[in-house]
Amino acid sequence: MSYQKMQSNYLANEVMQASPKRLIELLLEGCIKNLKLAVIAIDKEDVNLAHNKLVRAQDIISELRYSINEEVGGEVAQQFIQLYEYINNQLVLANLKKDKAVVEKIEGMVEELLATWKQLEV
Numbered sequence: 001m002s003y004q005k006m007q008s009n010y011l012a013n014e015v016m017q018a019s020p021k022r023l024i025e026l027l028l029e030g031c032i033k034n035l036k037l038a039v040i041a042i043d044k045e046d047v048n049l050a051h052n053k054l055v056r057a058q059d060i061i062s063e064l065r066y067s068i069n070e071e072v073g074g075e076v077a078q079q080f081i082q083l084y085e086y087i088n089n090q091l092v093l094a095n096l097k098k099d100k101a102v103v104e105k106i107e108g109m110v111e112e113l114l115a116t117w118k119q120l121e122v
Contacts, residue, residue, distance in 0.1 A: 021120065024064065028114040031060040035107040042100045054095040054103070061088045083113075 018026060034057040041050035065084035070077045087106055094102035 021117070025114065025117060027060050027064055028110055028117065031057045031110050032107060032114065034060070035103055035110065038094075038103050039100055039107070042098050042103065047098060050098055051095060054091055057106075058088055058091045058095075061091065 034053045038050050038053035038057065041047075041053060061084050065081060065088070068077045068080055068084075070081070073080070087109065090102055090106050093099065094106065
């Protein structure tokens with residue numbers, strides 16, 4: 001079994017057994033990973049790879065946004081929705097221009113969000 005296959009199986013196992021809190025952490029970690037890879041691709045002027053990684057980050061942010069239960073979450077849910085929509089809009093702009101500075105700014109925001117999320121006790 002290849003390393004990549006083992007890693008994929010491990011991640012699938014972790015996702016299947018994860019709590020809702022841990023699932024959000026995994027999504028945020030995946031977003032950060034894709035943003036870091038997008039920055040590297042932009043530096044190397046690999047437009048296709050940068051595009052693919054930014055689209056993947058957008059997909060993750062969209063998944064987070066649409067998983068919010070607005071009825072239960074109230075005002076806090078609305079704030080998260082606004083944050084995720086802002087991040088998504090910035091990623092679209094960054095992808096159009098391959099703007100490394102915007103990607104790095106969003107990466108920092110997502111890293112802060114992950115750090116905050118990890119401190120929550122649910």
